[in-house]
Amino acid sequence: MHTGVEYKSQNRTYGVANPGYMPAAEGGPAMFAPPAAGLQGPTAPPASMYFDSVPGYEGTVAGGGGGFLPPPMPAYPAPQPEPGPEQPHWNIPSISEDTAREAFALFASSKCCYSSAPAKDGVITSMEAFNTYRYRLETFTESRSTEWSHKPYNGQPVDAYSQSPPGPWDIPAQAPSFFLDGQQIIKVPYTSSVKSCHVCVGMGRKPCKDCAGAGNKVCWVCNGSGYRHGDDRCHHCSGRGRENCSHCQGQGSKQCDTCRGKQQLLVYINLTVKWTNNSDNYVVEQSSGLQVDNLSKVSGKELFRDSQYMVYPVMGFPDPTVVNASQRIVNEHQGKYSQTSRILQQRQTIELIPVTKVTYSWKGKSHIYFVYGNEFKVNADNYPATCCCAVM
Numbered sequence: 602m603h604t605g606v607e608y609k610s611q612n613r614t615y616g617v618a619n620p621g622y623m624p625a626a627e628g629g630p631a632m633f634a635p636p637a638a639g640l641q642g643p644t645a646p647p648a649s650m651y652f653d654s655v656p657g658y659e660g661t662v663a664g665g666g667g668g669f670l671p672p673p674m675p676a677y678p679a680p681q682p683e684p685g686p687e688q689p690h691w692n693i694p695s696i697s698e699d700t701a702r703e704a705f706a707l708f709a710s711s712k713c714c715y716s717s718a719p720a721k722d723g724v725i726t727s728m729e730a731f732n733t734y735r736y737r738l739e740t741f742t743e744s745r746s747t748e749w750s751h752k753p754y755n756g757q758p759v760d761a762y763s764q765s766p767p768g769p770w771d772i773p774a775q776a777p778s779f780f781l782d783g784q785q786i787i788k789v790p791y792t793s794s795v796k797s798c799h800v801c802v803g804m805g806r807k808p809c810k811d812c813a814g815a816g817n818k819v820c821w822v823c824n825g826s827g828y829r830h831g832d833d834r835c836h837h838c839s840g841r842g843r844e845n846c847s848h849c850q851g852q853g854s855k856q857c858d859t860c861r862g863k864q865q866l867l868v869y870i871n872l873t874v875k876w877t878n879n880s881d882n883y884v885v886e887q888s889s890g891l892q893v894d895n896l897s898k899v900s901g902k903e904l905f906r907d908s909q910y911m912v913y914p915v916m917g918f919p920d921p922t923v924v925n926a927s928q929r930i931v932n933e934h935q936g937k938y939s940q941t942s943r944i945l946q947q948r949q950t951i952e953l954i955p956v957t958k959v960t961y962s963w964k965g966k967s968h969i970y971f972v973y974g975n976e977f978k979v980n981a982d983n984y985p986a987t988c989c990c991a992v993m
């Protein structure tokens with residue numbers, strides 16, 4: 602049995618002198634052992650040892666989910682919400698029979714295996730309005746968080762300690778338009794310094810994972826024996842039993858991805874400014890039988906709109922459940938979002954969503970469908986001819 606032990610590991614080089622990377626076994630059978638976990642590279646020191654503590658940024662950690670920063674208490678009194686504008690007159694539109702019929706025909710033709718007969722030949726016997734209100738509050742917030750970041754050091758300016766960095770909420774950021782989500786990442790000034798790369802401990806190279814740093818692997822043709830079919834020497838490895846590792850070109854090491862071989866990193870704090878539109882709805886329950894989640898897909902007629910820094914709950918609206926919902930949601934938002942972020946703007950709207958329940962008869966039986974929203978969307982869960990072949 603040929604074990605391939607005659608192979609010598611003289612080709613094991615890393616490009617840089619680094620005794621810490623040398624595989625434990627010099628020659629001998631141990632070099633055939635599977636890659637050990639210890640060869641994956643040195644362990645990075647704990648972030649707390651590695652990154653300096655920067656005044657005003659003490660909670661900042663490395664990696665995702667950086668330190669979250671509650672906004673400071675405002676130095677000036679926060680503007681008080683003001684009552685909204687005069688309430689308009691709440692009128693209730695309705696749709697005509699023609700509109701209902703057209704919407705229904707369109708609905709039936711959009712379903713590939715629905716027969717159009719009920720929509721075409723059905724006779725409308727009644728139309729009832731179940732128009733309902735949707736109240737919506739949007740709270741547009743800005744939140745800020747920091748984390749330690751790094752990139753390969755290419756001689757960039759280093760400014761840590763030359764001056765104390767501005768507070769995280771003092772750094773100017775350009776908000777997008779109100780109510781549009783967005784994000785901006787800003788390098789915090791006066792936090793940049795140069796450190797030896799923690800991933801490769803400043804070597805610029807890391808052991809190759811594919812060959813565990815050996816620069817070669819068991820030959821895949823002869824499976825390490827050096828021979829094929831009895832006494833034929835393996836041509837692929839010339840009888841060595843091993844072949845050069847193609848991932849590292851036989852070097853046993855590869856350039857460090859983290860510092861791209863520069864050995865040093867520019868280390869600095871990144872500030873992430875995030876703008877989020879937080880939206881909550883309340884839809885007044887209606888008794889038509891149409892499931893309320895259908896209404897989330899349509900728009901209604903906007904009856905009321907009020908946008909300001911902080912809104913005051915709606916008053917004097919004819920439906921008291923809307924007034925209550927407005928009070929509750931405004932309180933919830935102002936409580937929830939002023940703790941963890943800065944509220945930049947709020948907007949509340951009331952829409953009237955038209956819902957019409959249409960009863961029609963077809964082949965002597967009574968059926969119903971709903972037409973709802975500005976889009977005249979149709980719901981007909983019990984359409985009487987859902988398969989063309991069932992019509993006859």
Ligand SMILES: [Zn+2]
Pocket residue numbers: 820821822823824825826827828835836837838839840841842843
């Ligand atoms: Zn071979």
Ligand SMILES: [Zn+2]
Pocket residue numbers: 809810811812813814815816817846847848849850851852853854
């Ligand atoms: Zn390799």
Ligand SMILES: [Zn+2]
Pocket residue numbers: 798799800801802803804805806857858859860861862863864865
């Ligand atoms: Zn490195």
